[in-house]
Amino acid sequence: MENIRVGVIGFGNMGGAHTAAIANGDIPGLKLAGICDNDAAKRTLAGEWYPGIPTFAEHEELLSSGLVDAVIVATPHCFHASIAAEAMRAGLHVLSEKPADVSVSRAREAITAAHETGKVYAIMFNQRTNPLFRRAKELVESGALGERKRAVWIITNWYRTQAYYDSGSWRATWGGEGGGVLLNQAPHNLDLLQWIFGMPRRIRAFCSVAKYHHIEVEDDATIYAEYENGATATFITTTGEYPGTNRLEISGDLGKLVLEDGKLKWWRLSEHEREFCFSSSIGMYQPEVSYEEILPSEPETAHRGILRNFAEAILYGVPLIAPGEEGIRELTLSNAAYLSSWTDDWAELPLDEARYAKLLQERVDASNQTPLFVSHGSAQEYSERWQVRW
Ligand SMILES: NC(=O)c1ccc[n+]([C@@H]2O[C@H](COP(=O)([O-])OP(=O)(O)OC[C@H]3O[C@@H](n4cnc5c(N)ncnc54)[C@H](O)[C@@H]3O)[C@@H](O)[C@H]2O)c1
Numbered sequence: 216m217e218n219i220r221v222g223v224i225g226f227g228n229m230g231g232a233h234t235a236a237i238a239n240g241d242i243p244g245l246k247l248a249g250i251c252d253n254d255a256a257k258r259t260l261a262g263e264w265y266p267g268i269p270t271f272a273e274h275e276e277l278l279s280s281g282l283v284d285a286v287i288v289a290t291p292h293c294f295h296a297s298i299a300a301e302a303m304r305a306g307l308h309v310l311s312e313k314p315a316d317v318s319v320s321r322a323r324e325a326i327t328a329a330h331e332t333g334k335v336y337a338i339m340f341n342q343r344t345n346p347l348f349r350r351a352k353e354l355v356e357s358g359a360l361g362e363r364k365r366a367v368w369i370i371t372n373w374y375r376t377q378a379y380y381d382s383g384s385w386r387a388t389w390g391g392e393g394g395g396v397l398l399n400q401a402p403h404n405l406d407l408l409q410w411i412f413g414m415p416r417r418i419r420a421f422c423s424v425a426k427y428h429h430i431e432v433e434d435d436a437t438i439y440a441e442y443e444n445g446a447t448a449t450f451i452t453t454t455g456e457y458p459g460t461n462r463l464e465i466s467g468d469l470g471k472l473v474l475e476d477g478k479l480k481w482w483r484l485s486e487h488e489r490e491f492c493f494s495s496s497i498g499m500y501q502p503e504v505s506y507e508e509i510l511p512s513e514p515e516t517a518h519r520g521i522l523r524n525f526a527e528a529i530l531y532g533v534p535l536i537a538p539g540e541e542g543i544r545e546l547t548l549s550n551a552a553y554l555s556s557w558t559d560d561w562a563e564l565p566l567d568e569a570r571y572a573k574l575l576q577e578r579v580d581a582s583n584q585t586p587l588f589v590s591h592g593s594a595q596e597y598s599e600r601w602q603v604r605w
Contacts, residue, residue, distance in 0.1 A: 219308070219529055220248035222283035224274050224298060226257045227383075228592035229312055229339075230289030233522065235595040238265055241519055244526035245285075251277040260593055274298050278305040285309065285335075285529065291385045293317050293393060299336065299539070300328035308335040310525045314402045315542030317393025318575060319550050320568040326540045336539035337525045342403040343410065343536050344520035345603045346511040347479045351465065351472055352411045354481070361469030361487055366412045366448040372459030372604055373400035373452065380430050382592055387430035389578040395432035397422065397549040401452045406537075406545035412448060412465060414544060415440035418562045420552035427455025431584055438552045461605050470504070477605045479509040517602050 223234045230252075237247045250261040251271040258270040271277040277286065278301060285308035288298050296316035299309045303325070315322035315338055329336035342348065354360055373396060385391030392398055397405070418440045422433035435453040442448070453459070462475040468488040473480040484491075485503040516523070520536070527533035550571050551562035557574055 217244075218246040219244055219285050219526055220283045221245050222249035222251060222271075222277045222280075222286045223247070224251045224277065224286055224288050225290035225294075225312075226250050226252040226261050226593060227289065228594045228598070229601075230287065231593040231595060232597045233287050233289060233518065234261075234265065236519055236522060236597070238268075242522045242526055244530050245522060248283050249277050249280060257593060264595070274301070278302055278307065283307060285525075288312060291383075291391055292398065293321075293385075293391065296322045296325040299325040303328040303332045303334040303336060306332070306334070308525075308529050309539070310337045310339060310522070311539060311542070312339045313406070313542065314398060314546055314549070315539065316546070317398060318568070318572055319543055319546050319566055320572045322543050322546055326543060329539055335525065335528045335535070337521065337528065337535045338537045338539045338542040339518065339521050340403060340406045340537035340542075341518045341521050341601065342407060342515075342603050344517055345515040346513055347474055347477075347509070348407050348411065348603075350479055350509060350512075351463070351474060354472060355411055355465060355467070359469065359483070360465065360467030360472065361484075362467055362489065363412060363442065363444065363446040364466045364468060365446060366408060366463070366465045368404060368408060368448070368450050368463045369460045370401065370404045370450070370452045370463075371456045372461050373454045374457045374459055375400075375428070375434075375454040377428055380428055384584075387428070387432050387434075388584040389431060389575065389582045390584065392432065393575065394549060394553060395422075395424075395430065395434050395436075396452050396454050397433065397436050397552055400454060401436075401450075402545050402549065404452065405450070405548045406541070407463075408448060408450060409544045409548060410541075412446075413442065414547070414564065415442045415448065416564055417441050418548065418551040418555050418564070419560075420555040420562070422553060422556040427453070431582060433556075436552060436556075438548070440548075461603070475605060477511065481507045481509060483507070515603060518597050 223230045237245045286302045288311045295311045299311045302309050380387045420438040423435040426435045438450040440448040465472045470483045491502045524536045555562040
């Protein structure tokens with residue numbers, strides 16, 4: 216296969232930008248072959264912008280058209296896993312937008328289909344392509360930081376206005392989006408947190424509903440997580456603060472990393488703090504420490520990087536940067552945070568998926584919002600606000 220024929224499902228902000236990247240020839244190996252959106256106005260727009268490319272009102276028509284080898288799913292989250300699963304069962308490879316779906320139990324449908332069909336199933340965690348996060352992961356995993364002690368991430372630069380929430384009837388509703396900042400903006404950071412620092416064993420969280428906007432879900436959240444080895448993580452996010460902060464600090468018993476302002480700062484101890492603590496005969500004394508500042512080794516390839524990797528995985532078997540099955544981990548963190556907040560108690564992992572699904576459904580049923588899944592957005596290029604911002 217020289218070129219992979221790609222269909223884009225959901226021609227909105229994100230799907231529109233992926234379509235443009237492929238149509239512009241930015242992604243070797245991918246060729247635009249179809250566009251699906253169930254909004255007639257979006258199909259008209261797609262026809263104007265990409266004459267000659269067939270459009271489809273229903274994803275089933277695209278999947279069975281014989282015109283595509285792979286699809287990109289860029290609909291609202293709650294359709295991601297079911298469409299991805301259907302596509303893989305129809306013999307197509309899938310790149311799904313984040314999050315994998317709104318709940319772990321729903322996301323399992325796509326993971327099962329990927330295992331059963333052997334199709335490539337990737338997820339658009341574009342921030343994994345940032346060289347500073349990749350370096351931080353290497354340092355933590357190589358043991359250079361020693362035993363993990365603590366991660367603290369203040370990620371409050373996801374500022375959104377009310378107009379953003381009003382731009383789509385599915386946004387910020389339990390039925391349409393399944394959550395707020397933890398389900399829409401922060402999945403990138405929750406994914407990076409687990410990618411770099413690992414998965415905790417339990418979570419306590421406080422999610423503030425409609426603190427800064429007229430919405431029915433949370434726009435401010437604080438998560439406290441405990442790990443098997445006693446390490447902890449604190450994760451703070453919101454769409455209601457400006458100016459915001461993006462600062463990740465990770466400490467271990469051999470030093471500390473801080474990622475902020477587009478730099479990775481690395482403090483290295485000459486010996487393990489835990490040993491030093493009990494071997495030093497002087498009370499107010501510290502281990503020797505050296506300092507290094509690391510700048511990005513190359514630009515972040517972002518969405519295009521994930522698209523290129525998707526093509527290379529299909530064509531040459533290159534490992535995925537973000538395999539679909541890993542999408543379940545960040546969803547576990549956000550679902551557990553909601554569960555903890557709703558029950559005012561710890562959420563133990565593995566997550567009680569059935570209980571979570573039941574409590575989420577109660578919120579959907581009690582909602583007075585009817586998500587129509589229409590939106591006004593359609594983009595012809597990637598927005599900077601979707602990349603890592605310091
Ligand atoms: N990776 C990133 O950086 C990033 C950035 C923005 C959005 N996203 C993700 O992309 C997804 C879409 O977000 P958006 O901002 O583009 O939303 P959007 O509302 O602008 O676009 C969604 C499109 O899907 C269409 N649609 C809805 N249901 C459909 C269905 N069943 N079949 C076909 N089309 C359908 C809508 O008509 C709309 O055109 C979300 O899951 C979001 O989390 C990812």
